[in-house]
Amino acid sequence: MIADRLFKLVEEKGHVCVGLDTDYSYLPKNFADKFESKAVAIYNFNKEIIDATYDVVSCYKVQIAYYEALGIEGMKAYSDTLKYIKQKGMISIADIKRGDISKTAEMYAMGHFTGDFEADFVTLNAYMGINDSLEPFLKYVKENDKGIFALVRTSNKGAKDFQYIRDEDGVPLYETVGERIQLLAEENVGKCGFSSIGAVVGATNNEEGLALRNKMKSVFLLIPGYGAQGGKAEDIATYLICGNGAVVNSSRGILLAYKNEENGEHDFAMCARREAIRMRDDIRAHI
Numbered sequence: 001m002i003a004d005r006l007f008k009l010v011e012e013k014g015h016v017c018v019g020l021d022t023d024y025s026y027l028p029k030n031f032a033d034k035f036e037s038k039a040v041a042i043y044n045f046n047k048e049i050i051d052a053t054y055d056v057v058s059c060y061k062v063q064i065a066y067y068e069a070l071g072i073e074g075m076k077a078y079s080d081t082l083k084y085i086k087q088k089g090m091i092s093i094a095d096i097k098r099g100d101i102s103k104t105a106e107m108y109a110m111g112h113f114t115g116d117f118e119a120d121f122v123t124l125n126a127y128m129g130i131n132d133s134l135e136p137f138l139k140y141v142k143e144n145d146k147g148i149f150a151l152v153r154t155s156n157k158g159a160k161d162f163q164y165i166r167d168e169d170g171v172p173l174y175e176t177v178g179e180r181i182q183l184l185a186e187e188n189v190g191k192c193g194f195s196s197i198g199a200v201v202g203a204t205n206n207e208e209g210l211a212l213r214n215k216m217k218s219v220f221l222l223i224p225g226y227g228a229q230g231g232k233a234e235d236i237a238t239y240l241i242c243g244n245g246a247v248v249n250s251s252r253g254i255l256l257a258y259k260n261e262e263n264g265e266h267d268f269a270m271c272a273r274r275e276a277i278r279m280r281d282d283i284r285a286h287i
């Protein structure tokens with residue numbers, strides 16, 4: 001089961017998930033200029049980042065928006081990046097945040113769990129309902145060893161607009177979604193005690209974190225918001241169960257680490273590696 005593989009990688013290499021939100025403007029000019037197009041430069045940048053980090057991180061989250069923005073060539077870079085992650089024996093999370101009526105969701109599931117854009121996990125938005133938005137993906141979870149992370153409580157300030165709206169019993173919407181994800185997760189628990197049905201919970205709003213985690217004991221968490229968005233390791237530690245059960249994403253913090261080192265642009269991949277190790281150790285120190 002993919003959750004067991006992720007659990008093992010977290011045990012061995014730590015909780016860091018490298019976010020490949022690779023905006024062309026992030027690439028050092030001396031590196032970018034070597035390639036014939038933006039998309040080819042981005043793929044080669046990703047390759048260097050993966051080569052420099054795969055022994056100290058557990059997975060890679062590829063944010064599709066950065067590739068879609070570059071059209072067909074960008075999607076080729078997206079596809080090649082996912083294939084390279086697989087070739088290195090690592091786990092990929094396609095950050096696609098899809099959610100639609102079931103027939104359309106079936107096509108999204110096929111599109112992101114098979115073929116050119118095949119990933120190990122996808123992020124989903126359950127707002128259109130469990131049966132419509134999530135169910136079509138669950139066939140692949142059961143039969144093809146895939147996993148999902150459903151948005152439960154996001155890391156951005158705007159999360160409060162809707163996710164914190166309370167029902168007549170005072171339960172916020174994000175907790176209701178979390179409870180539904182826990183029920184689904186219970187049907188698919190791996191040997192590690194966690195399910196391949198996971199949830200996205202941001203690192204940036206910690207007060208309710210423990211209460212939410214207590215309601216989602218079988219759910220593997222994808223935690224964005226560390227670093228650039230201000231999320232702290234001490235907050236993240238409250239979401240862990242026996243030190244595992246979550247991966248923590250950092251995108252800009254790792255990709256742009258070279259900007260914090262003198263002459264870093266000549267060795268951006270090693271700067272990314274040092275930041276990934278620093279982050280790994282920061283999280284471990286708070287467990």
Ligand SMILES: O=c1ccn([C@@H]2O[C@H](COP(=O)(O)O)[C@@H](O)[C@H]2O)c(=O)[nH]1
Pocket residue numbers: 019021063095153154155156200201202224225226227228229249250251252253
């Ligand atoms: O609640 C959420 C869900 C997803 N994201 C995504 O994570 C990364 C964060 O990037 P940083 O540069 O580390 O801030 C990005 O891909 C978002 O789309 C999130 O931030 N919050």
